[in-house]
Amino acid sequence: MSKGSVEERLAIRELIETFAVGVTTIDPELWASTWADEGCWKTPSMPALVEGKEAVVEKFKEMMAYVKFMSMSAIPSPTDLVFDGDKAKGRAYCRELIFPKAGGQKIVIGFFDDEYVKRDGRWLFTSRIYTVIGAE
Template identity: 25%
Template sequence: MSTLESIVDRFEIEALRGEFTDAAMMYDYGRLASLFTEDGVYRIPDANVEQIGREQIRSGSEWLKSQWVYFVQTTHPGMIQLLGDTAVGRAYLSELICLRNGNSYLNYAVFHDRYRRTEDGWKFSERVFEVRYLDTTPLAGSAPQAAEAEER
């Protein structure tokens, strides 16, 4: 049975996960980094990426953006297990990515998360990106803004 506090915690963690996707899609990497604890870690094992601390997360995300023509991420709710002032969870996502080098990716993945309650609310203490399906077939579509920018 859920207590009011656990319902609020789950709501706040789900809002944190939504904020991550929004910050990524809006290229707001300062905000994205602020969603992590000071010592938070973001890992993408398949790409050999490990960013520790907010500054590495921000600068690493900015570098990734410099590689993209366009990037679209859609995240879906998963599970949350509350453990007092910490929690673990998973979120499921799909991404479309077109790189400046001509490569493109469609993937379905899982975020494996660890959360910590802080004075500023719930934050990620760790977020690990695990690809479950990857398609490198050239994407047939385009992003209108990206196409316009390349024409200039």
């Protein structure tokens, strides 16, 4: 296990940022590009873990159908990022400003516990588990 090279840490950061841009722009294709085929995803609003890239992307589309627009900012935690060859684990803190089609606004602060895999020179998510710290 290691803290990884500057290049590897930057690649993970860019993965996390690409995920956030995919959310902010509600772009399922961009968002899907961050996932490994075996990826799994869980948020507090989901009754169960969603497994497999295809199912994960469909769940994203379902959740975004209720959103008029939103903004996600993500900050990877350098103290939680650990590499083990072509696998890594980390944590990313995020803030979401959500404007539902039904009206109103929601602010959510939380973090993702992540697992990553490097394939064909790219880092991808194999797991993202979201925990809400606070919401208003």
